Amino acid sequence: MGVTIKDVAKKAGVSTSTVSRVISDHPKITEKTKQKVRKVMEELQFHINENARNLVQKSTKTIGIVMKSSARESFHDPFFPEVLRGISALCHNQDFSISLTTGESEDAIYQDVIKMVQGKKVDGIIVSYSKQDDKVVPYLLEYGIPFVVIGKPLGEANNITYVDNDNVKASREAAEFLINRGHKKIGYIGGSLKFEVSKYRLQGFKEAVLLNQLNLTEDYMKNPESPELIGKAVQELMALNEPPTGIVAIDDLTALNSMLALREQHVNVPEDVSLVSFNNTIVSEFSNPPLTSIDTQIYQLGYEAARCLIEEISQPSLYKRSIIIPTIMVERETTKPLR
Incomplete structure (x- = not known):
């Protein structure tokens, strides 16, 4: 039988409710108590039941990522793996998982998004592109789920949080x-x-x-x-x-x-x-x-998009933000002065 919260509480000399509050990083628990309980959890090799915690918190601790096109095309474009690396880094720090759309067409990707949202599989979504006549962003606006766009939205930029370059x-x-x-x-x-x-x-x-x-x-x-x-x-x-x-x-x-x-x-x-x-x-x-x-600092675009989304999930705000990542010229060997 695995180690339980009761086992951790007994060895740490605290109540089971205190252990639960440490797991959820409750602000009313002192840092000294948190460190003591976490040390016991490590010693006993206690692992948090993420599914149970998420049910209690009514959270999936997962964000969805909408790819620009099919998985094959997206991963062939060196932009997407790098933006995904930035998203993943922030999500890892915040204990969030990611879920990618897998559709091979625009309609299939749109259906993936509907399944993510209506199936309550994600807490929020990052749309990795901004496109005219796109069905995904209007749907997310209508449904009311937190989301962030990488790229300046075409149309309702003031009502959407986005991360972009100039x-x-x-x-x-x-x-x-x-x-x-x-x-x-x-x-x-x-x-x-x-x-x-x-x-x-x-x-x-x-x-x-x-x-x-x-x-x-x-x-x-x-x-x-x-x-x-x-x-x-x-x-x-x-x-x-x-x-x-x-x-x-x-x-x-x-x-x-x-x-x-x-x-x-x-x-x-x-x-x-x-x-x-x-x-x-x-x-x-x-x-x-x-x-x-x-x-264009692609990694930073992904990292900031994830940060904005997780903040919006944790503390919903009526005010939408735009974050502009600066660009830097890197001169190599494909340019030379004209004689």
């Missing part, structure tokens, strides 16, 4: 990094404009073009809907009468695919075209050549 500013700085090195013909390769990050990084690029009075048409700005179309976007850029000498790519994976497409056209990076990307993931460090990339 993507307009970061993208403007990426373009100006090339401009300050003599590049005047600069291309942009983004992503689907349904996503917040794509929309705001394109805006930042356009601001840099306008502020620096560059003579660039929309032909220099490509927003492929899927990774399979990146090669086509690169081909179109390089086929222009005045092809770009520099390219800003929306993320490291897009930049890597762009480099492969440029190689196929016998265009060398950075000798012929300089390349700047975003996120500073492991891809940027180990690509050939290593990518100049704006560090």
Whole structure:
């Protein structure tokens, strides 16, 4: 038979209710008593019955994480494992578990969220993206469960807690990094404009073009809907009468695919075209050549999202917060001054 609360109470010389309060970290129990009881629990190898505690507290001690797309696609993108690492670190410190959506389509992911919420499987949810016409966020707002979005919500930003970078500013700085090195013909390769990050990084690029009075048409700005179309976007850029000498790519994976497409056209990076990307993931460090990339501090995005959510679960507030994580330019070998 396993060790019980009664066994711990007897050896520690306290009541069973005191042991229960130590387990729940009750503020009225002194630190000295907590340390004494916890030491006995360790000596007796007493393990808390999490299921029983959660039933009493009406809590699952679990947060749900909504992935941007299917598990296969999400884990192929180096952004998601890193943001998940930040979420997991905070959850581990707070004794929370995580539960991921596993659907292979938008509708399947949405159904996963409904099951999480209505089945009371989670205390709150982190949505790892911000997307136009998304069904998940409106559902969470209507249901009233605590949730946090990674990315500025499109629509009701004032009613939602979110964690993000200043993507307009970061993208403007990426373009100006090339401009300050003599590049005047600069291309942009983004992503689907349904996503917040794509929309705001394109805006930042356009601001840099306008502020620096560059003579660039929309032909220099490509927003492929899927990774399979990146090669086509690169081909179109390089086929222009005045092809770009520099390219800003929306993320490291897009930049890597762009480099492969440029190689196929016998265009060398950075000798012929300089390349700047975003996120500073492991891809940027180990690509050939290593990518100049704006560090968006992905780990911190995940960590802060989890912290905000757990605080909201513990102490619900009418006021929603926005946390902006600063970005840092990391210069490597895919950029050089234009002669």
